[in-house]
Amino acid sequence: MSRFQAVEQANSRPSIDVKLPSNKISDYFATSVFTTDAMRQYISKEAYDSVLLSIQTGQKIDRKIADQVAGAMKAWAAERGATSYSHWFQPLTGATAEKHDTFFTLSGGKAIETFGADALVQQEPDASSFPSGGLRVTFEARGYTAWDPSSPAFIMSVGSSGKTLCIPTIFVSYTGDSLDYKAPLLKSLHLLETAAVPVCNYFDRNVTKVVATLGWEQEYFLVDEALFLARPDLVATGRTVLGAAAAKGQQLEDHYFGSIPERVYAFMLDMEVESHKLGIPIRTRHNEVAPGQYECAPIFEEANLAVDQNQLLMDLMDRIAKRHRLRVLLHEKPFAGINGSGKHNNWSLGTDTGKNLLSPGKTPKNNLQFLTFFINTIKAVSTHDNLLRAAIASAGNDHRLGANEAPPAIISVFIGTTLARILEELEQKVKSGKMDENEKAELKLDIHNKIPDLLMDNTDRNRTSPFAFTGNKFEIRAVGSSANCALPMTILNTIVAQQLVDFRTETEKLIKDGESKDGAILRVLRRYITESKSILFEGDNYSQEWADEAARRGLANVKTTPPALDFFITESAKKVLVGNNIYTDRELDARYEVALEIYKRKVEIEALTMADMVITQVIPSGMRYQADLISNLKGLHDLGIKKKALTAQTELLEEVTELINTLKAEADSMLLAIEKANKHHHAREIASAFCDTVKPYFDTIRAASDRLEQIIDDRYWALPKYRELLFIK
Ligand code: ADP
Ligand code: MG
Numbered sequence: 124m125s126r127f128q129a130v131e132q133a134n135s136r137p138s139i140d141v142k143l144p145s146n147k148i149s150d151y152f153a154t155s156v157f158t159t160d161a162m163r164q165y166i167s168k169e170a171y172d173s174v175l176l177s178i179q180t181g182q183k184i185d186r187k188i189a190d191q192v193a194g195a196m197k198a199w200a201a202e203r204g205a206t207s208y209s210h211w212f213q214p215l216t217g218a219t220a221e222k223h224d225t226f227f228t229l230s231g232g233k234a235i236e237t238f239g240a241d242a243l244v245q246q247e248p249d250a251s252s253f254p255s256g257g258l259r260v261t262f263e264a265r266g267y268t269a270w271d272p273s274s275p276a277f278i279m280s281v282g283s284s285g286k287t288l289c290i291p292t293i294f295v296s297y298t299g300d301s302l303d304y305k306a307p308l309l310k311s312l313h314l315l316e317t318a319a320v321p322v323c324n325y326f327d328r329n330v331t332k333v334v335a336t337l338g339w340e341q342e343y344f345l346v347d348e349a350l351f352l353a354r355p356d357l358v359a360t361g362r363t364v365l366g367a368a369a370a371k372g373q374q375l376e377d378h379y380f381g382s383i384p385e386r387v388y389a390f391m392l393d394m395e396v397e398s399h400k401l402g403i404p405i406r407t408r409h410n411e412v413a414p415g416q417y418e419c420a421p422i423f424e425e426a427n428l429a430v431d432q433n434q435l436l437m438d439l440m441d442r443i444a445k446r447h448r449l450r451v452l453l454h455e456k457p458f459a460g461i462n463g464s465g466k467h468n469n470w471s472l473g474t475d476t477g478k479n480l481l482s483p484g485k486t487p488k489n490n491l492q493f494l495t496f497f498i499n500t501i502k503a504v505s506t507h508d509n510l511l512r513a514a515i516a517s518a519g520n521d522h523r524l525g526a527n528e529a530p531p532a533i534i535s536v537f538i539g540t541t542l543a544r545i546l547e548e549l550e551q552k553v554k555s556g557k558m559d560e561n562e563k564a565e566l567k568l569d570i571h572n573k574i575p576d577l578l579m580d581n582t583d584r585n586r587t588s589p590f591a592f593t594g595n596k597f598e599i600r601a602v603g604s605s606a607n608c609a610l611p612m613t614i615l616n617t618i619v620a621q622q623l624v625d626f627r628t629e630t631e632k633l634i635k636d637g638e639s640k641d642g643a644i645l646r647v648l649r650r651y652i653t654e655s656k657s658i659l660f661e662g663d664n665y666s667q668e669w670a671d672e673a674a675r676r677g678l679a680n681v682k683t684t685p686p687a688l689d690f691f692i693t694e695s696a697k698k699v700l701v702g703n704n705i706y707t708d709r710e711l712d713a714r715y716e717v718a719l720e721i722y723k724r725k726v727e728i729e730a731l732t733m734a735d736m737v738i739t740q741v742i743p744s745g746m747r748y749q750a751d752l753i754s755n756l757k758g759l760h761d762l763g764i765k766k767k768a769l770t771a772q773t774e775l776l777e778e779v780t781e782l783i784n785t786l787k788a789e790a791d792s793m794l795l796a797i798e799k800a801n802k803h804h805h806a807r808e809i810a811s812a813f814c815d816t817v818k819p820y821f822d823t824i825r826a827a828s829d830r831l832e833q834i835i836d837d838r839y840w841a842l843p844k845y846r847e848l849l850f851i852k
Contacts, residue, residue, distance in 0.1 A: 213304045337425075520602075783831075797817055
């Protein structure tokens with residue numbers, strides 16, 4: 124389809140009516156989820172109690188019970204029109220994967236529907252094509268998926284009749300190595316709980332369970348389907364590798380919180396209805412800063428569930444957008460010169476007594492608990508900032524983290540002026556030696572009295588910080604919009620868990636040496652404040668001054684993915700990750716390889732797509748205009764017009780000709796660079812070659828192409844322009 128046909132189609136598309144199942148979301152919320160309430164109606168009381176206990180304690184579910192649960196799931200799903208089931212898992216590709224089977228089978232020649240414990244608990248998808256970093260040699264290419272009872276099964280609808288019961292699972296190789304995002308996440312959550320409960324017990328004996336909570340905010344772009352399909356780069360890579368800036372970009376910021384276009388609104392409603400049916404508690408929707416950019420966010424949940432829900436949502440968005448003849452772009456940087464997309468991960472810790480451990484409390488004791496978790500989190504990030512950087516590294520995110528866009532590649536923590544002052548005072552006032560009762564009481568009261576200011580300070584949010592405290596939670600803002608939240612969550616859980624273990628060890632030692640509990644806690648916290656000061660930054664993360672200051676503080680500023688990934692395999696990373704059994708040594712090495720390989724593939728696809736577009740679309744467009752200019756010049760010359768009077772045509776012709784030459788030469792060189800890059804043997808070398816020798820062509824080629832786009836006859840330009848992609852809805 125030509126650009127003009129696409130524009131025509133996009134302009135004339137009606138918005139689709141969305142019927143709400145009911146005016147009350149509560150009428151249909153989670154109706155497609157096999158919740159514990161739903162389960163309760165299908166299985167015996169004993170089985171139900173046993174499953175709940177297993178979910179709460181993480182214990183293995185008995186085979187007989189699993190059989191009952193499977194029967195219940197099948198009956199529940201069949202009543203809702205599902206004819207097949209699928210183990211649903213999160214391989215390292217970043218997308219979700221499903222392997223469908225029907226309930227149908229033959230028994231003695233008779234057709235029956237069946238689904239038992241065997242099918243529920245374990246499956247063997249033919250998974251040889253999923254990335255494994257060499258963990259599965261081809262002859263044992265089979266891995267298996269295993270049921271995760273802590274995340275509920277759900278029914279996914281495709282079209283009006285295709286309904287599938289999806290069972291959240293982990294994905295493991297036959298040798299027992301984990302091949303997905305979920306297994307390490309579950310391990311990290313367990314680790315964090317084990318580490319956090321005893322620390323909570325310093326303040327509250329009643330706490331027996333601590334969970335990490337996650338509330339993500341998902342940014343995305345929408346473009347019309349016809350315009351999308353007319354851009355090979357959007358189709359192949361999810362971003363525009365070429366395209367001159369529109370005269371109107373985001374300068375006016377008039378899109379932000381502006382009214383939502385009708386078609387987009389219909390899409391959002393539809394997505395929300397489907398999300399709500401699937402139990403995803405989406406609550407907010409709005410326009411983002413960039414034109415064509417939007418955001419949605421749910422009410423937070425336990426991290427494991429929230430991760431699953433975000434994966435599910437990304438999948439849903441894609442399907443529902445198609446229904447509205449729109450395409451959703453989850454890429455971190457779909458358009459040059461316009462804000463990219465991120466996925467803020469709001470993270471906190473909640474207890475089974477209903478307390479948010481990162482929420483300032485009402486009593487001095489509560490506030491000491493708050494400060495304990497608050498300061499330990501800062502210390503963990505300070506110790507393992509590089510690991511956090513590695514966890515958010517991807518080809519797409521390089522455009523945000525490494526370029527002139529916040530957040531930067533330097534990991535720092537923003538806590539706001541009130542807390543910064545409280546920490547400063549704590550550092551000054553706590554003595555390094557033993558403190559008497561009066562001193563401690565005074566100090567605790569003093570901290571407590573300052574906390575109310577926090578609520579006011581809460582509005583003072585630093586939008587440029589990659590890791591910010593926002594009143595009652597930390598927010599990792601540097602996660603890529605297309606990323607699986609599981610990895611940054613796994614890393615954060617693990618480093619905080621390790622930190623809490625260290626904290627407890629040190630506190631116990633002081634207590635053993637005769638210090639009181641509060642005194643010991645305060646003294647350890649004081650030292651942590653001193654040790655992690657360099658990670659705190661309250662200013663503009665986007666400024667050159669910060670880059671200089673960070674360098675003086677010794678903070679890393681790694682702008683590209685391959686060297687950022689190296690942080691995964693450092694001694695300190697291995698110590699905290701392998702030492703805590705989140706990954707085995709082999710798994711960590713394999714994941715490193717997989718991440719490098721994915722990076723390389725992404726850059727390679729972008730480069731090949733770009734070369735293809737330049738040769739088959741951009742240059743031919745340029746040549747048509749070149750031909751026009753030539754015949755125009757010839758005609759004018761034939762009329763006897765002097766060369767001196769033909770400067771406009773001559774200059775244009777010269778520039779067009781030069782740009783065409785540049786484009787051809789650079790595209791050819793880039794293809795050679797790809798060939799050369801692929802000759803390296805190790806994943807790291809290949810990734811580096813793509814990063815350092817292929818990617819630089821993106822800029823030179825783009826500059827030439829964008830210039831050509833700006834000077835040639837609009838009718839000849841084959842690719843939908845930015846002004847069309849961004850503003851036609
Ligand atoms: P805003 O940042 O826009 O003011 P909120 O502070 O209510 O809005 O929350 C933003 C995001 O933080 C939401 O996605 C929400 O789910 C999440 N969130 C709020 N409290 C927590 C918490 N205790 N743990 C994890 N996420 C949370
Ligand atoms: Mg936010």
